Amino acid sequence: MKRSFDNSGALYTRALNTIPLASQTFSKAAMATVEGAAPLFLERGDGARVWDVDGNEYIDYVLGLLPVVLGYRDPDVDAAIRSQLERGISFSLATDLEPELAERLVEIIPCAEMVRFGKNGSDATSAAIRLARAYTGRDRIAVAGYHGWHDWYIGTTARHLGVPQTVRDLSSKFAFNDANTLEHLLKADPQGFAAVILEPMALEAPEPGFLEAVRTLCDRYEVILVFDEIVTGFRIHLGGAQAEFGVTPDLAAFGKAMGNGMPISAIVGQREIMRHMEHIFFSGTFGGEALSLAAAIATIDKLRVAQAPKVINKLGAYLKEEIGKKILERSLTEELSVGGGDWWPAVVATGQGRSDPVTVTSLLKQELIAWGVLSGATLNLSLAHANESVVGETLIAYDRALDGLAEALRRNNPASCLRGKPLRPVFQVRNASAG
Missing domain, CATH: 3.40.640.10 (Type I PLP-dependent aspartate aminotransferase-like (Major domain))
Known part of the structure; x- marks a missing residue:
């Protein structure tokens, strides 16, 4: 699904003049995205969803790096x-x-x-x-x-x-x-x-x-x-x-x-x-x-x-199981693993498959954004995600994103399928970038 990020790009150029990195947080900066194929600025949120400055809508599994636990605008x-x-x-x-x-x-x-x-x-x-x-x-x-x-x-x-x-x-x-x-x-x-x-x-x-x-x-x-x-x-x-x-x-x-x-x-x-x-x-x-x-x-x-922890754990267990099945169906188990606790699921590049972990992670993130899911290595969950429509749309997005990743990995140079710059991790901790 084609999305425009023109407003994000223009605002990024403007912000760089007065704000180092154009962000207050490393993990919210351009280096944490596939720059050119991802939003850089959000405008509003509601429940489990956010909208960027170009009007694109996403189911948000970043949640401001975990502060949002009930949902936006509770x-x-x-x-x-x-x-x-x-x-x-x-x-x-x-x-x-x-x-x-x-x-x-x-x-x-x-x-x-x-x-x-x-x-x-x-x-x-x-x-x-x-x-x-x-x-x-x-x-x-x-x-x-x-x-x-x-x-x-x-x-x-x-x-x-x-x-x-x-x-x-x-x-x-x-x-x-x-x-x-x-x-x-x-x-x-x-x-x-x-x-x-x-x-x-x-x-x-x-x-x-x-x-x-x-x-x-x-x-x-x-x-x-x-x-x-x-x-x-x-x-x-x-x-x-x-x-x-x-x-x-x-x-x-x-x-x-x-x-x-x-x-x-x-x-x-x-x-x-x-x-x-x-x-x-x-x-x-x-x-x-x-x-x-x-x-x-x-x-x-x-x-x-x-009883939010019980709800979040149940939802996370379900998402881990379903996403794991989709990875297996596409023979991507050498490239991706599903881990983390049920309360904090993670879909992580293993570095053992057909491409390096930065390229695999960048491709997956790029494709998820194209299909309306904003996510890092982890699925940060809120009560607002425990909704049939949100879960259904998430799994459809993973179907399409994993198809896109599988297609890229069939090429001699998977990185050529990136529509922007690859991720630039801040540093490694917890087997994922932090900051």
């Missing part, structure tokens, strides 16, 4: 925002919304005894690191997964430009699902590590006993265990992966889906550690901004009533 969340807007946005003192939301989080998150709010995931993960260092008097950090843009983490990645080597040396990676790699780090410097921070689940599920082993190692070496639940929170389980898998960290970071698109995050944890918030400096003008607090309260209440 009436209950929007009503809460409008109601609060009539009373004010940012105030000179705290509001009653802060303890109201904090009490909800304490009720549903196992490790949460006290709560502080931020605006994005990097706020919460970085606050956890500073807390752990203050509490333990140590400096080193062990990391597994993706934890945001601040120096202490991004210095461990290929995007470390601007991070001093002395800072980079304080953080060390260990392998997810391999507790021995963590034990090796801790054993080599038993008094050096303040925190172990990891995503308890991303595209790869924790193997039986892994999270328990991490918990045991942290106890043995008196290290603070931090779960980065920015992605898992409110999706795999209302209480996060810690509730799903029964392993309780000392601190945890939540965000993304918490406000159905409004900018809000939280660091939660044990009272004894969280009390150090009274001494470290974690303080921001907009930490108590009221529209986001009101949105988060309405979002969490609706997620609870709708």
